[in-house]
Amino acid sequence: MPKRKYDDKYLDYGFTFLEGRDEQLPQCVICHKTLSNDSMKPHQLKKHLSNVHPEFVGKERQFFEFKANYLKKMRMDQGGKFQTESKAIVHASYAVSLLVAKAKKPHSIGETLIKPCLVSCAGILLGESAVSKMKKVSLSNDTVKSRIFDMSCNIKSQLLAKVKASPVFAIQLDESVDVANLSQLIVFVRYVHDQSIEEDLLFCRPLETTTQAADVMQLVDAFFEEEGLDWGKLVHACTDGAPAMLGARSGFAKLLKQKNPKVVTLHCIIHRKALASRTMTQPLKEALETAIKLVNFVKASALNTTISTVVPGYGIRLRRTAVPHCRSLVIERRHVKSACAFAPRSYTIFGRKEQRRSESCCFR
Template sequence: MVREIRLTPHYQNVFVKRRKVDTECRVFQEKWTQYYLFTEVNTKPVCLVCNQQVSVLKEYNIRRHYETHHEEKYHHLQGQLRKEKINELLTGLKKQQSAFTRSREVSDAAVKASYLIANELVQASKPFSDGEFVKTCMLKAAEVVYPEKRPAFAYISLSRNTVADRVEDLSGDLGRQMNDKIKSFIAFSVAIDESTDVTDVAQLAIFIRGVDETLTITEEFLELVPMKDTTTANDIFSSLIRVLDKAGVDWSRAVSLATDGAPSMVGRKGRKKVVTQYYENIRSFKLKLSLWETQLSNGDTSHFPCLTAMHVTGLNADLDQYKDKITGLLQEFERRFQIFSEPENEFAFFRSPFTVKASDMPADIQLAM
């Protein structure tokens, strides 16, 4: 059986009053400064005498605080004397707040300085314990050059543990920035190299090079992976996959992998091929770049679906900036593979000896053609 519960008029009025207290909008009134020696700081009523905050912005609470703690001492101050006392108390409060602000600014500057010095120590390959030596030097210099600012330098924490924490924070921030940059790549390539350090441990260096939607090229060192067991192709491949997955790469945007050609690096990929075949691939890509450069110069976007779509939808694309990117890429390609331009005739003779001119060949093989 369900019984209906009804509130008496007395309890109904109690709930209504409580709701009104919770929802009413209270505003600090200037007259409370004159009557009760209070002011407003960050939307909170603060006593000018003892700097204590009142939790609820209501005149009753403010008046009770004044009458309980300060009325006996300040009730005799009236008229101009009371105004002068209020101004004096307000000035003291502002000075105290500015002192707190300066102290906070000094503290923030000291933390920033410790990060900068920790970064310099790491870039110079110095031990973390050198931070204390650096601080001692700074304090000695401050005593001579600017004695008044010596306490500010003393705030800078450069203990061994602090420097280690700063370096860890910087490393984590750089890692997050790198991951964010990698996520913006529309295409990327990877380069790896394996070598042995002084402790006879194989180290796998992994680099990434990518381009974003603005055709900005970024090339960064990702990680140095110690290969403590074996260095087979499977071991290197597993380490590479683990590092790239941790970086959050989109595998559908991978373009190429560059290695030094060692069997453990390329597996079976580098076998049964000669240098002329690689040169053909390089030459083919250079021709593509030249074609794209010419087409973009003429406003032709046939091989660029995104640019074509922008043109169809009425969006104006500045083709010159994309053409300049292609030109820069072609120049970089020419610079990196300029070594192949010297033996180009020899490559042509090796590839098809009956299609080259004898006059272009060295004298010792001209009669043999």
């Protein structure tokens, strides 16, 4: 959609303009309020003048030219009061937007809840002067979205600068499915910065078609080309043991060596431990299976969980934060051993009939 351009006749309505990101924004020379580019229309500017500043309707053009020149001088004065207040207002807007993003709340909460709370508290504690300043903080849905996008772009640029400055770097990637049943490729990067090794999330992008090795390689290669990352600095890649990743003929590891023959590919250690745990000795296997079965049974219902935490003397000490466990991951077995201490008669407090039903559900 083409952006609207400023016309000199708009000064008759009390508006000059600011240069934004690839667009011009109308700014009132009286209250210094900046409107969106869509408001760059004569009837919109007239409406602002008549509704907000009705006492200045019908003023001569020279009056608005004087106001525009004064506004221009204040912009040029980097240490002036207007410039300082504007920076503080924008800074506050970014700070609140960051909190909204961290709390994973809807962007509209800034205008519907946070700003009214700030205005109300400022009026009670600090007076009307603070209320007028709070009202200038822009927290609309679009503004919060724009602030979060700016901060994410800044974080991304900082991370890419560190990775490019590192002599070598390594990646770890895996494909997973989100709540919308869409395949996502997640890539982490490990690099050298300030004589220490740091690790960050490099990117997360959807696999729109299939999840084969060629699709994964195409997505990674496209990101490297877009951001200018050097394949020659990549020394290590860690993946799971799926054939699409470690296949000897057409796996991701094979395609990766075509880009950099010196890169070392590794099967994830956690997945390797999970595979090794399936061949453990029989006594240890039976002990762990019993512990896993007990945890799953207790956490299968709220009643069982409550009884296990409030009834003393039955030999069960299970943390409330323990979650149901499965047979596949060793990392979960570690939590089972630390969360559960059981006795042979512990099953009796729940009833054998309910126990058999729960066990059949857990291991169906």
